[in-house]
Amino acid sequence: MSIVADQVRRVDSQLDKLQLAHLKSATSSPILTYRRLSTTSEPTEQISTSPQIEELQVLIKALSATSSSKALLPAWRISTLLEQAGLSEGEVNALGETKSSYEKELEWLLVSKATVQAYGVLLNTLLEQTIPLSNDIWYWDEVLGSYTFTAIYMIQTSPLRLWDWTKDIYEDSRERFSRLRESPEDTLSATAIGTNVTARWKTFYGLVRDSIRERSVTDIQARVLSPLAKSRSEARRKQAGLKRLREMSASGLGVLMDEGLNFDIGEDTTGIQGVDGSDWNVVVERSVALMDTVLRNVTALETGVSEFEDIVFASVADDPEISSRSMGMGELRDKPAKLCKRLQNILSTHIPAHVQAQQHLRSQYGRPHRLVRYWLPATVLLLSSTTILRIVVNRKAAILQWIQDLGSTMQDFWMNWIVDPTRKIIKTIRHDEGSEVAIMSRESLKGDRDSLERMVVDFAIDNPEAAGMGGALSDAHIAEIRAKVKEGDLTPVLRAYEKDLRRPFVGTVRGDLVRTLLIQVQKTKVDVEVALSGIDALLKSQELVFGFVGLTPGVLVCIGVGRYISGMFGERRGQKYGHRAGQMIRVLRNIDRILTTSTPSPNGILSYKDHGLLLCEVHVLRSRAARLFPGEVEREFFEDVNELGDISIGIERQLKVVQRIRWAYGKWLSK
Known part of the structure; x- marks a missing residue:
């Protein structure tokens, strides 16, 4: 919510209080009538009614700042509502009916509401046009603050200087040629001008050379100033014009804010009894005249601020359309139609003319156009565009291949390191047999162990003496040998192996040395498989852990990339936040500077110009x-800012408010 909307709501509320205080009968109260229309659908008790009265009530409701969440209406909407009202002078309305006292009061209320809205439109226009002037003034400060920036400005504006010089030469030569043709016959011969086109062009070309020669002599005389000095002088001149324009606009804003629609009523209806029934009508008339006069004179830069204020107040005091306070209500009731026309003229003519004049002055004194500031890099880019395009075309295949490789790499990484490990983890959680981790087959150990048992049993049957038996082995002995083999005991084989080792050659040829060695190889294979089965069981017990370990690298890479990207955007948000906080610190500095350098009135309050500048900074x-403070802190901040913009408290208290804002909200302003 802007300070203009707050001001419009405050003035509109004061107008409502005046209506409620000075109307004796609630049934004939226009303000109660339109408020009931806006809050309830019940029929209101009225003294008299007509289509014109009902139309006025609806229009008053539409113009009221308190009847909707949007306090300000656009200028075209206000003009449309005033035209729709069709106010007429005299005792007869637009429908040919005699106006009642109630209808005349409604007309005054309608014009007053429209004046409040037009007042808000004008304040908003002055604010929007005054605030950007500071940026242009800072631009000229930057140009004047460094010779490098001055040289850049000189290069940027060199085409304009050349164009102005060429145009001056052309205009001067054309003027000379016109004077030459208009010379009397006795002072100029026909051959001096020429009778054909070629001769005329030769004559014109000679005049151009003379004009250039004279300009060159003038330039030689002006060479005491360097091009940089001329550019700095031009920058100072434009900066001074902008400062004068800002001071005039700020003075007009301060005059309107302090003197416009000032009913001298407090928030608690203080002073409302001292306002006569016709006083508020005169205030409305004076406010309309004040807006008209400010719009006519605020762009006249040849006058100073003090002279501008004197002209405004003198014009308002001598305005013939303002009623005197000695006039009765009967005479005042004929004024709404004239005020309506004047308001329409302000909205449709004066405000657009003021905006156009302000834009013309800003284009004359403000920073150069973007085309002027960036023509040099744009020209360099344009000239090098063919080379850049040629490089891109020649490397088109390589660039496309890079893009494809990048896309395929990202896709493969996503599928192989994110999607597939995730699927395996899901299968592990579901105990999917196809997802089990194993380094050997399930039946491998069982088959090798059974084979070892058969080898040892067969060896023991073939060599019962190695098993410690004198004769054939019984089933009990065979079962005992099988049990020992399962436990890893190969005693029969080892006995025969030890016996054959005494005579290795004989044991190899005639004994069982080779057979026992092969059985021990099988035993070693079984032992290895037992160890592997233990490792396999360990892997199966930690299968979920290994799944997450396989997923971790891809997740870490994704998190890193995501944090980097979010950090980039977060850094931008942080930079924006810090930039806004820094801007607020600079605005507080400007407010403190306005308050400390101002020349207060005898009452200790700001002048109109300083008040206008303060309002711009507060806005x-x-x-x-917005969105810089938490909810409750933001409300408290706006309370302090509203107190800062209230000049009635005096400069000393305003400076204390600035200090309070700095220490109370320094936590957010220092980020």
Whole structure:
């Protein structure tokens, strides 16, 4: 919510209080009538009614700042509502009916509501046009603050200087040629001008050379100033014009804010009894005249601020359309139609003319156009565009291949390191047999162990003496040998192996040395498989852990990339936040500077110009504070800002408010 909307709501509320206080009968109260229309659908008790009265009531409701969440209406909407009202002078309305006292009061209320809305439109226009002037003034400060920036400005504006010089030469030569043709016959011969086109062009070309020669002599005389000095002088001149324009606009804003629609009523209806029934009508008339006069004179830069204020107040005091306070209500009731026409003229003519004049002055004194500031890099880019395009075309295949490789790499990484490990983890959680981790087959150990048992049993049957038996082995002995083999005991084989080792050659040829060695190889294979089965069981017990370990690298890479990207955007958000906080600090500095360098009145309050400048800075401060503070802190901040913009408290208290804002909200302003 802007300070203009707050001001419009405050003035509209004061107008409502005046209506409620001075109307004796609630049934004939226009303000109660339109408020009931806006809050309830029940029929209201009225003294008299007509289509014109009902139309006025609806229009008053539409113009009221308190009847909707949007306090300000656009200028075209206000003009449309005033035209729709069709107010007429005299005792007869637009429908040919005699106006009642109630209808005349409604007309005054309608014009007053429209005046409040037009007042808000004008304040908003002055604010929007005054605030950007500071940026242009800072631009000229930057140009004047460094010779490097001055040289850049000189290069940027060199085409304009050349164009102005060429145009001056052309205009001067054309003027000379016109004077030459208009010379009397006795002072100029026909051959001097020429009778054909070629001769005329030769004559014109000679005049151009003479003009250039004279300009060159003038330039030689002006060479005491370097091009940089001329550019700095031009920058100072434009900066001074902008400062004068800002001071005039700020003075007009301060005059309107302090003197416009000032009913001298407090928030608690203080002073409302001292306002006569016709006083508020005169205030409305004076406010309309004040807006008209400010719009006519605020762009006249040849006058100073003090002279501008004197002209405004003198014009308002001598305005013939303002009623005197000695006039009765009967005479005042004929004024709404004239005020309506004047308001329409302000909205449709004066405000657009003021905006156009302000834009013309800003284009004359403000920073150069973007085309002027960036023509040099744009020209360099344009000239090098063919080379850049040629490089891109020649490397088109390589660039496309890079893009394809990048896309395929990202796709493969996503599928192989994110999707597939995730699927395996899901299968592990579901105990999917196809997802089990194993380094050997399930039946491998069982088959090798059974084979070892058969080898040892067969060896023991073939060599019962190695098994410690004198004769054939019984089933009990065979079962005992099988049990020992399962436990890893190969005693029969080892006995025969030890016996054959005594005579290795004989044992190899005639004994069982080779057979026992092969059985021990099988035993070693079984032992290895037993160890592997233990490792396999360990892997199966930690299968979920290994799944997450396989997923971790891809997740870490994704998290890193995501944090980097979010950090980039977060850094931008942080930079924006810090930029806004820094802007608010600079605005507070400007406010402190306005308050400390101002020349207060005998009452200790700001002048109109300083008040206007303060309002501009307060408006910027409120707009920069959006979404910068938490909810409750933001409300408290706006309370302090509203107190800062109230000049009635005096400069000393305003400076204390600035200090309070700095220490109370320094936590957010220092980020």
